[in-house]
Amino acid sequence: MIISVRVQQILLLLTLLVIGISREIIQLELWALPLALLSGLVLQGIGDSKRRRKWNIASVTISCLSLCLLLRTQNPYVLFYAIFFTVLSKFLIVYKGQHFFNPTNFGIVVCLTVFPNLSWVSPGQWGNYFFPSLALSVIGVLVARNAQRLLTAFSFLSFYSLMLLTRYLYLGDPLSIFTHQLKSFSLVIFCFFMITDPRTTPRSFKGQILYTFLIALTGYLLQFHFYIREGLFYALFFICLLNPLINKLFPAKEYQWAKKI
Amino acid sequence: MGQKNMKLILLGLVFLLSGGEAYGFCGFFVSKADTSLFNEASKVVLVRDEDKTVITMANDFKGEAKEFAMVIPVPEVLQKGQIHVAENALIDHLDASSSPRLVEYHDSDPCRMMMYREGIKMKKGVQSAVARGAGKKDYKVKIEAQYTVGEYDILILSAKESDGLARWLIDNKYQLPKGAKKVLGSYIKQGMKFFVAKVNLKAQSKLGFTYLRPLQMAYSSKKFMLPIRLGMLNSKGTQDLFVFALTRKGRVETINYRTVKIPSEMDIPSYLKEAGEFKKFYKDMYQTAWNREDQKAVFVEYAWDMNWCDPCAADPLSASELKNLGVFWTDAPKVNPLIPTPKRRRGGTQAQNVYLTRLHLRYDGEHFPDDLRFQVTSNRKNYQGRYIIRHPFKGALNCEAGKRYKSALEDRKQKVATNLAHLTGWKLEEIYQRMEMKRGPKDATEKKDKWWKNIWN
Structure with missing residues (x-):
């Protein structure tokens, strides 16, 4: 039986949610998941009907689950706003008929900015463990099943690791600090499940390389020089803004979901 | 420097420059056997809001005052007004009010209904690590400032390279443990300055204190971290560290390590009420939980709004105590116009908009290679380590x-x-x-x- 990439992603996100909740990594309020899914589906439905498109259940489900996985809040209104901004970015912030912000990331960044006292992200809560992180990376590779996604993930991971390595060599720190940073489970989630959305990554090979390099660099600088712990999310937000420009610099055909390796 | 080699105490977070001798360390806390639950433990209070931090470090150094010295990496050159000396009682009170608690319930007559309870509090002991130093020029070390605050002589050093700083410290009778140079180098490159404190014996005798009071520092920096790497260099085993974080927003957690809740709300047998048993229980429970987390997690033992407690192990801290610990804000929580305001909690006066998080970690270089980096979250859910003894009903059970x-x-x-x-x-x-x-x-x-x-x- 062939399960589509999106269904695989949904299953994987659900698995991560279950693990997260049972391991006390995520403290999800009881209302969170139903609220997120319900409001997400309704908002997507409204948007799709205005555009006269088919109701895109899979896409919005992925966004809602990702939000529940990454954004922490104890306030239902904040979660609703997060979903609202996520879906809004898909329909309203478009360039040449294509949204260019990673929707989930847009929702997270807007919430962190508008509600700094009511929402937060907890990247450290997943811990830094070699095997779980490796396992998730392998699953990430298997689920990606698509050259473009893999390219995004690996080129980001290479650039980012290279920056951490440079820092480690410059500071003369013990190797364990470097490996500790690389073992971060949150980093793997970000790498394989956030930045790899083919719709919001540049289409060409060169564009991809530039895109991931800029995210890695901005994320690194925000985290290690400006001490902004949500650095990677902000980095993705700002670099997504450059996507139309990157696509102009390095033009290529639009991404199609059916395209496989 | 005419005196002998100096001993360095470092609260786990600083240098522990040890020269081979353990120096009667284990005997220090016998008189406080009931509180010396964890060996080699230190206590730090962190007050944090936006980019402002006030740090208070408990000082349990029990050796001769002249042998005390401490070196802490700090993010900026501190002015005299940014350094202060606090009272031990403040930290003790904070400790007592947030300690894991044992509560007792008596089952009611199942044939009727009634319930009462009693709380027994448990305190945590602290021990600080002691170490010893022993005793070359153009150090490229700059003494940025020099003050005497309370009983302490304080130097703020900046250095260009670790070799010079290491030589300066050694020539000034601090003995550096193996590996210190590298760690110092890393801090120098990260733009940190070094806060060095010694006891000014004259000032101390004038003040009349026989013990060393906690040192406090206030500074603005985006870095919200606690340097623990130097302190781990000469410690062979693990060290315990208690971080009491006071914030306006909510719970504090580590961003480079997992923060997990200590098991709580457990029924335990009544024999644990006997002298020393609860402490033994807590110690072993901590150990087990820590092992289950692969010895890599930081534990939350208490996270609560400072306005109230239930049950109270000790009264919450008063406004003046909080001020002395460095809580510099007095306003009420911010309200966001986009979010409806929840109704005020019962009788809550919101007199103090302070949220306390008590973190307990047991660390060594293998499992905690990096310094502790924190973040303040908006999580205001209350949590406490609470263990319950239920006494069965003793009367006739005829119904x-x-x-x-x-x-x-x-x-x-x-x-x-x-x-x-x-x-x-x-x-x-x-x-x-x-x-x-x-x-x-x-x-x-x-x-x-x-x-x-x-x-x-």
């Missing part, structure tokens, strides 16, 4: 409900015993013995396995 209660009691005892074994790693047989349960698990398995026993009888 129907009473009979049911009696049979339920046995199951409850079983559960409590298994629970305790799971939490602490203690042997089940020993627990049964202490609980004066004659037949422990056998009883349970008999009931289950021999289901056929009563069929033909």
